[in-house]
Amino acid sequence: MEAITLIDQSVCPGDVVLDVSTIANHTIKLGGGLRQDGDVISVTKSGTLRFSNPNKYWVQISQKRYVPQQKDSVLGIVVDSRSDNFLVDIKGPALAFLPVLAFEGGTRRNIPKFEIGTLLYVRVVKANPGMNPELSCTDASGKAAEFGALKDGYMFECTTGLSRMLLSSPTCPVLDALGKKLSFEIAVGLNGRVWVNAASPHTTIIVANAVMNSETLSGAQQRIMVEKLLQKIQ
Amino acid sequence: MEEAVVVTPGEVLGTTSDVKAGRGAYAAPHNDTVYASLTGFRRILPPSLDSSDQRPTVEVTGHKAHGPVPQPGSVVIARVTKVMARTASADIMCVGSKSVREKFTGIIRQQDVRATEIDKVEMHLCFHPGDIVRAHVLSLGDARAYFLSTAKNELGVVSAESIAGATMVPVSWTEMQCPLTGQIEQRKVAKAAS
Numbered sequence: 439m440e441a442i443t444l445i446d447q448s449v450c451p452g453d454v455v456l457d458v459s460t461i462a463n464h465t466i467k468l469g470g471g472l473r474q475d476g477d478v479i480s481v482t483k484s485g486t487l488r489f490s491n492p493n494k495y496w497v498q499i500s501q502k503r504y505v506p507q508q509k510d511s512v513l514g515i516v517v518d519s520r521s522d523n524f525l526v527d528i529k530g531p532a533l534a535f536l537p538v539l540a541f542e543g544g545t546r547r548n549i550p551k552f553e554i555g556t557l558l559y560v561r562v563v564k565a566n567p568g569m570n571p572e573l574s575c576t577d578a579s580g581k582a583a584e585f586g587a588l589k590d591g592y593m594f595e596c597t598t599g600l601s602r603m604l605l606s607s608p609t610c611p612v613l614d615a616l617g618k619k620l621s622f623e624i625a626v627g628l629n630g631r632v633w634v635n636a637a638s639p640h641t642t643i644i645v646a647n648a649v650m651n652s653e654t655l656s657g658a659q660q661r662i663m664v665e666k667l668l669q670k671i672q
Numbered sequence: 673m674e675e676a677v678v679v680t681p682g683e684v685l686g687t688t689s690d691v692k693a694g695r696g697a698y699a700a701p702h703n704d705t706v707y708a709s710l711t712g713f714r715r716i717l718p719p720s721l722d723s724s725d726q727r728p729t730v731e732v733t734g735h736k737a738h739g740p741v742p743q744p745g746s747v748v749i750a751r752v753t754k755v756m757a758r759t760a761s762a763d764i765m766c767v768g769s770k771s772v773r774e775k776f777t778g779i780i781r782q783q784d785v786r787a788t789e790i791d792k793v794e795m796h797l798c799f800h801p802g803d804i805v806r807a808h809v810l811s812l813g814d815a816r817a818y819f820l821s822t823a824k825n826e827l828g829v830v831s832a833e834s835i836a837g838a839t840m841v842p843v844s845w846t847e848m849q850c851p852l853t854g855q856i857e858q859r860k861v862a863k864a865a866s
Binding site: 473474476535564566567568570 | 755
């Protein structure tokens with residue numbers, strides 16, 4: 439079974455992607471959603487099979503559940519606070535710990551007081567299977583860099599695939615089209631949470647609805663959808 | 673000599689001038705009386721001939737067999753249940769070569785995982801939930817768990833399962849390899865007894 443035919447196609451769990459015995463002397467790197475079962479590489483999660491030169495195969499998955507990964511930027515909600523860290527819900531299998539000192543210039547004297555329910559934009563520092571993930575409100579060099587509590591605005595949930603599309607570069611078409619006509623702030627978490635803030639609730643709702651609708655649309659369709667939405671309003 | 677006298681905790685077994693308190697008995701400091709601390713059969717052991725203290729020893733042995741209990745200094749086999757940033761919890765399964773009858777929990781702290789560079793230990797590179805470890809009991813610890821240590825060559829992970837589900841083979845004192853996929857995983861590996 440040649441893998442080449444399945445690249446960029448939708449695959450289901452159980453599909454055999456590659457037979458390792460047919461290619462000798464070649465190392466293949468398997469990413470998420472693929473599993474080696476003896477001689478055969480099979481799919482474990484439904485999605486789109488992707489290949490990157492020279493030898494990386496993975497399945498691009500979009501789901502509502504989030505699996506914490508190191509270096510991801512996510513939106514978390516404070517659930518509890520302990521003496522040495524905050525417990526934050528990031529839509530993963532376990533609550534994440536945010537150390538009270540993980541802020542720029544954080545010392546024991548100026549620990550931020552986050553109430554339960556505060557929305558935070560944080561970075562995942564450590565995410566090992568079986569352990570609670572560790573977060574930080576600073577970037578890798580220790581600067582605050584937009585991390586921290588998000589005030590006002592509206593937060594809604596989406597799939598991880600939509601989050602990745604919104605964060606892709608060049609700018610995602612829906613955000614580009616909205617940005618040309620409206621003025622708003624947006625924060626996208628790779629864990630399937632998006633926060634939008636604008637001067638009026640009217641604008642916030644338009645942006646939120648446009649983003650939620652854009653998951654299955656192509657670039658051109660997204661621009662048409664945004665135009666139609668804005669025409670209806672004005 | 674065997675006696676079939678059953679005693680309960682708090683029963684008077686004698687005075688300190690007559691008997692010495694052995695296992696299952698204790699001498700109260702405020703009055704010179706020896707009381708039982710367990711339920712069981714009272715046995716009086718004759719004093720050893722060459723000791724200066726010629727009092728017989730009274731002990732209370734259990735009326736049903738107890739499972740072994742971890743004591744400081746004993747080597748235990750435990751299964752890791754939870755791995756956190758600075759500690760790992762484990763369920764103690766065997767003390768020495770006998771399996772325990774009740775549930776005992778142990779904690780392996782970051783500083784007790786190995787003997788060298790103890791502040792640079794990453795717990796997730798030493799243990800994973802489900803690993804079987806051989807550890808040494810440091811102390812009775814706190815109310816929740818015994819303190820365990822794996823800071824010797826022959827202590828550490830004895831058996832572990834890889835992500836693919838196969839029992840891994842030790843490769844070095846920090847690595848184990850899965851026989852099915854060839855993937856290397858990091859653990860604090862116990863040196864196999866030769």
